[in-house]
Amino acid sequence: MAATSQAHAETAFRPKLGCVKDLAESSDLTSIPSKYAYYDNDIEVIVERQIPTIDFSLLNSTFPDQRAKVIQELREACKEWGFFLVINHGIPESLMERMLDMCKDFFDQTEEEKLKCSGEHVLAPIRSGTSFNASVDKVFFWRDFLKVWVHPQFHSPPTPAGFSEISLEYCKRTRQVARELIKGISESLGLEEHYIDKAMDLESCFQILVANLYPPCPQPELAMGLPPHSDYGLLTLLIQSQNGGLQLNHNGKWVNVHASPNTIIVNIADHLEILSNGKYKSVVHRAVVNNKATRISVGIAHGPNLEKVVTPATELVDNKNNPPLYHGIKYKEYLELQQNNQLSGKSTLDRVRI
Numbered sequence: 258m259a260a261t262s263q264a265h266a267e268t269a270f271r272p273k274l275g276c277v278k279d280l281a282e283s284s285d286l287t288s289i290p291s292k293y294a295y296y297d298n299d300i301e302v303i304v305e306r307q308i309p310t311i312d313f314s315l316l317n318s319t320f321p322d323q324r325a326k327v328i329q330e331l332r333e334a335c336k337e338w339g340f341f342l343v344i345n346h347g348i349p350e351s352l353m354e355r356m357l358d359m360c361k362d363f364f365d366q367t368e369e370e371k372l373k374c375s376g377e378h379v380l381a382p383i384r385s386g387t388s389f390n391a392s393v394d395k396v397f398f399w400r401d402f403l404k405v406w407v408h409p410q411f412h413s414p415p416t417p418a419g420f421s422e423i424s425l426e427y428c429k430r431t432r433q434v435a436r437e438l439i440k441g442i443s444e445s446l447g448l449e450e451h452y453i454d455k456a457m458d459l460e461s462c463f464q465i466l467v468a469n470l471y472p473p474c475p476q477p478e479l480a481m482g483l484p485p486h487s488d489y490g491l492l493t494l495l496i497q498s499q500n501g502g503l504q505l506n507h508n509g510k511w512v513n514v515h516a517s518p519n520t521i522i523v524n525i526a527d528h529l530e531i532l533s534n535g536k537y538k539s540v541v542h543r544a545v546v547n548n549k550a551t552r553i554s555v556g557i558a559h560g561p562n563l564e565k566v567v568t569p570a571t572e573l574v575d576n577k578n579n580p581p582l583y584h585g586i587k588y589k590e591y592l593e594l595q596q597n598n599q600l601s602g603k604s605t606l607d608r609v610r611i
């Protein structure tokens with residue numbers, strides 16, 4: 258075969274990432290292609306509200322009163338909002354910034370480099386792509402992503418240089434923060450402090466890094482970065498390069514989430530709802546886009562061990578007044594279900610409701 262036709266054949270069969278970053282950077286883009294047009298019939302009400310702040314340092318206070326107070330604050334935040342901001346968490350701000358920069362460097366690579374990480378199936382330990390699951394999405398989302406399994410086995414994309422070191426350190430630190438928060442949450446549910454940690458085998462918890470890139474969009478009101486959804490796992494810890502994108506649904510209204518740079522945004526995810534038998538609920542949130550600047554967010558999902566079958570805690574269930582509300586399901590199966598289907602509200606959780 259002649260060199261040119263061989264090159265042509267390779268190009269023809271090579272998968273395309275089709276990232277939205279390249280689309281957004283094409284100079285003549287003034288409107289979005291129709292496959293990105295997102296329609297939502299719901300009435301949109303967007304409001305500004307203060308979401309709760311948790312001072313993490315008080316969880317380790319030697320004064321029992323202070324710990325009791327912060328546990329009470331956690332209880333209220335989990336019940337009322339399912340979202341809270343964590344301050345004084347001890348993770349250096351410089352490490353958070355470097356993690357965000359590394360993700361930016363990842364997305365700035367060539368299509369060839371990123372394709373090396375495209376992953377063959379939804380449970381590939383390293384996967385980059387665009388939208389949510391481009392093979393099932395009816396509408397494409399204005400978002401590129403990188404998803405990496407970081408615990409109990411640590412994985413990292415081979416490039417950019419430094420990604421592996423920074424993400425290893427950042428994920429170790431967020432894991433510690435998440436486990437401490439989960440101890441506090443366990444107590445706030447009236448369970449023993451280590452109950453969830455032990456029941457979910459958090460020593461070998463499944464931790465996944467999800468980096469999202471939302472480039473400027475010429476018609477932000479017509480497109481969606483990530484549609485309304487709840488997260489899998491117990492707790493998600495999220496940092497972002499800038500405010501203005503993340504919105505949570507609170508009593509039917511969208512609330513803009515603002516966080517100062519050294520703050521971690523935490524939300525309750527589906528498996529805490531299952532484990533707590535609905536006492537704490539995962540919260541629907543979404544990411545909207547803008548026409549001015551690229552936004553990057555890095556969410557770290559902390560969940561049980563992948564092999565764990567998660568059921569409501571027996572201590573929180575009694576067949577008379579509090580019957581179990583969810584079927585048990587293996588975490589890995591749940592993850593597969595969520596990733597293989599369209600991202601839509603709490604549709605995965607709905608499948609395990611009794």
Ligand SMILES: O=C(O)CCC(=O)C(=O)O
Pocket residue numbers: 467469483488497502503542543544553554556
């Ligand atoms: O980018 C954001 O602010 C939200 C990201 C998110 O919800 C997710 O990755 O699950």
Ligand SMILES: [Fe+2]
Pocket residue numbers: 486487488542
């Ligand atoms: Fe999310």
